[in-house]
Amino acid sequence: MANPALLHHNDTQFAKIIVELCPGVYTAVGYAASTQHMIVGEHSITIVDTSESTAAAENVLAEFRKISDKPIARIIYTHSHRDHISGASVFSEGREIPILASAAFSSDLVGQDASAIAPNQALNRRTQAQFGIGLSSEQRVSLGCGPGDRPMKGMGAGHIPPNQLIAGDTDIDLDGVQARLIMAPGETADHMVIWLPELKVLIPGDNWYHAFPNLYAIRGTPYRDFAAWADSLALLDQLGAEVLAPGHTMPVFGAERVHEVLTTTREAILHVMQHTVDGMNAGHSLDDIAASIELPAGIANKPWLGEFYGKASWSARSFATGTLGWYDGNPTHLGTLSSVQRANQMAALAGGVQALQQAAETTDDLQWQLELCDHLIALGEPVQLIKAAAMEALADDEINATARNTYLWEAERLRKQAADA
Numbered sequence: 527m528a529n530p531a532l533l534h535h536n537d538t539q540f541a542k543i544i545v546e547l548c549p550g551v552y553t554a555v556g557y558a559a560s561t562q563h564m565i566v567g568e569h570s571i572t573i574v575d576t577s578e579s580t581a582a583a584e585n586v587l588a589e590f591r592k593i594s595d596k597p598i599a600r601i602i603y604t605h606s607h608r609d610h611i612s613g614a615s616v617f618s619e620g621r622e623i624p625i626l627a628s629a630a631f632s633s634d635l636v637g638q639d640a641s642a643i644a645p646n647q648a649l650n651r652r653t654q655a656q657f658g659i660g661l662s663s664e665q666r667v668s669l670g671c672g673p674g675d676r677p678m679k680g681m682g683a684g685h686i687p688p689n690q691l692i693a694g695d696t697d698i699d700l701d702g703v704q705a706r707l708i709m710a711p712g713e714t715a716d717h718m719v720i721w722l723p724e725l726k727v728l729i730p731g732d733n734w735y736h737a738f739p740n741l742y743a744i745r746g747t748p749y750r751d752f753a754a755w756a757d758s759l760a761l762l763d764q765l766g767a768e769v770l771a772p773g774h775t776m777p778v779f780g781a782e783r784v785h786e787v788l789t790t791t792r793e794a795i796l797h798v799m800q801h802t803v804d805g806m807n808a809g810h811s812l813d814d815i816a817a818s819i820e821l822p823a824g825i826a827n828k829p830w831l832g833e834f835y836g837k838a839s840w841s842a843r844s845f846a847t848g849t850l851g852w853y854d855g856n857p858t859h860l861g862t863l864s865s866v867q868r869a870n871q872m873a874a875l876a877g878g879v880q881a882l883q884q885a886a887e888t889t890d891d892l893q894w895q896l897e898l899c900d901h902l903i904a905l906g907e908p909v910q911l912i913k914a915a916a917m918e919a920l921a922d923d924e925i926n927a928t929a930r931n932t933y934l935w936e937a938e939r940l941r942k943q944a945a946d947a
């Protein structure tokens with residue numbers, strides 16, 4: 527089972543389709559985690575973003591080739607996340623061609639240095655959990671930002687580093703199609719959006735997609751600059767685009783609609799910031815700040831702010847720790863109880879380990895059940911199956927794809943652990 531809203535999001539945003547944005551400009555949706563774009567010039571083609579795998583890139587190129595057989599003259603990367611840069615070898619068709627990206631091109635995901643002191647194993651495990659790698663496609667449903675079902679062959683294999691770095695906003699002629707490359711930090715600091723002023727088409731990379739913005743990714747990401755993202759959305763809104771073709775999900779048509787999705791998404795980011803600041807200033811805990819966040823009534827029900835990918839409560843935690851770090855101002859948190867120490871105290875309060883286990887088995891609050899199971903696991907009690915079942919029940923209800931995948935991925939891990947014990 528899965529939340530019907532998540533199934534609907536997957537069906538409506540990630541069905542495989544080549545969308546014509548205007549004569550000569552096309553977007554491939556649903557072939558990969560991300561979207562790819564083709565701009566057909568007089569004698570040549572420009573490709574924007576290249577997917578996460580050579581297999582997906584081959585499928586997209588085959589579709590694009592049904593529309594135009596002109597040579598591909600250049601590739602542009604909107605930013606450096608792997609799901610946008612890993613099919614370049616396919617689109618370059620064996621030739622050396624210009625590959626353009628922001629001069630700030632770099633990533634938390636590119637060029638992981640195995641010799642550096644860095645939590646790379648944790649990042650890899652959490653990335654697999656977030657994207658449900660190894661789950662069946664029925665279990666996975668969706669990536670939040672892309673279809674649950676996508677080709678995995680050649681994952682990460684087709685990356686070619688950019689060979690033309692763009693240092694500031696730049697006008698460029700794409701073989702007869704006027705374009706402006708605009709620096710617009712947002713989901714990453716190295717975002718470069720593509721604006722086609724004559725055609726009124728805007729390719730914003732991942733600074734906008736049809737889901738709550740992923741201000742914090744649970745796979746683990748350094749702090750994303752909330753204020754810069756909000757500023758970039760204001761900048762994009764001023765362009766007056768009539769078509770918005772995001773780095774994930776379906777394009778948006780109509781100047782008014784584009785204006786509405788950009789401004790309300792900006793409003794959502796500013797709201798997370800303000801709510802968190804107010805809570806921090808009032809001395810509230812991160813739990814209370816996260817538990818109390820709600821979008822304002824005017825934007826709460828906008829379908830493109832559904833928490834299919836990012837989540838307001840996670841974003842609030844990230845903004846708080848990203849600005850003032852982990853200490854929340856409560857001196858209790860200056861000291862530390864280990865998990866085992868806390869679990870022993872909880873068991874004593876509950877009237878013993880047996881009583882604690884009974885509470886874990888009988889509560890109908892799934893979040894509380896997880897927390898009680900964690901105490902019992904710290905004490906070495908075999909409650910893996912109880913925790914797994916609680917996570918599976920949470921996954922059934924969950925609208926957020928990365929949370930759903932993580933619950934199911936970790937539940938599978940616990941079930942294996944219990945079977946091996």
Ligand SMILES: [Zn+2]
Nearest residue numbers: 560607609732
């Ligand atoms: Zn992306």
